Amino acid sequence: MNHARVFRTVLGITVAYSVVLVIWLGWLSHRTPPGTLPMQVFMLVGLFGSFLGIGLLLAQRPPRSDRHLLRHGLEGWATIEGVHPLLPTDHCTELTELDLELVVPGSEPYHGSIVFDVQPVHRPKIEVGETFSIRVDPDNRDRIIVCL
Structure with missing residues (x-):
């Protein structure tokens, strides 16, 4: 297993998720219909887990060469x-x-x-x-x- 590649993948996905979370908290969360906040949080956490899993699968592939x-x-x-x-x-x-x-x-x-x-x-x-x-x-x- 290429630990450096896995670390970069997890770090990149976490940074991207943090940016999406900041945008959602600062701009989108108060503009959404009332009562949908729990579902939005559930979807954001689910997307983070899904992207992390897909990223880890791709990180384990052999290099292109x-x-x-x-x-x-x-x-x-x-x-x-x-x-x-x-x-x-x-x-x-x-x-x-x-x-x-x-x-x-x-x-x-x-x-x-x-x-x-x-x-x-x-x-x-x-x-x-x-x-x-x-x-x-x-x-x-x-x-x-x-x-x-």
């Missing part, structure tokens, strides 16, 4: 030649350096290494000798995405 690479990257595969655990993270995963032999059809195999955040569900797939799918940027062969 990664989505572009997943759609337009060259499909290949990688064979794990070495697994070097680096450190556990605070969300039950472990940063691991993987030494890989990368193969993209139509080109020579090459070697590389990546640092990958291994989730517990993917741990059995991350062993020496295992093969998994990757996407490689056609313009920069050093930029890859693991597709587990």
Whole structure:
């Protein structure tokens, strides 16, 4: 999870909501029909919750460059030649350096290494000798995405 992106999303939605609340309190609330104040407050709180939920869903999406690479990257595969655990993270995963032999059809195999955040569900797939799918940027062969 990209904590900075989530923080910016929550902050932006809260600031926008505060501006809407100030406009509503200062200009609209006393111009509305009598007896509708509770419903207006209910709607404002509901809209804040809805926008916050939608914003958090969108904040968890991969960045645009990664989505572009997943759609337009060259499909290949990688064979794990070495697994070097680096450190556990605070969300039950472990940063691991993987030494890989990368193969993209139509080109020579090459070697590389990546640092990958291994989730517990993917741990059995991350062993020496295992093969998994990757996407490689056609313009920069050093930029890859693991597709587990």
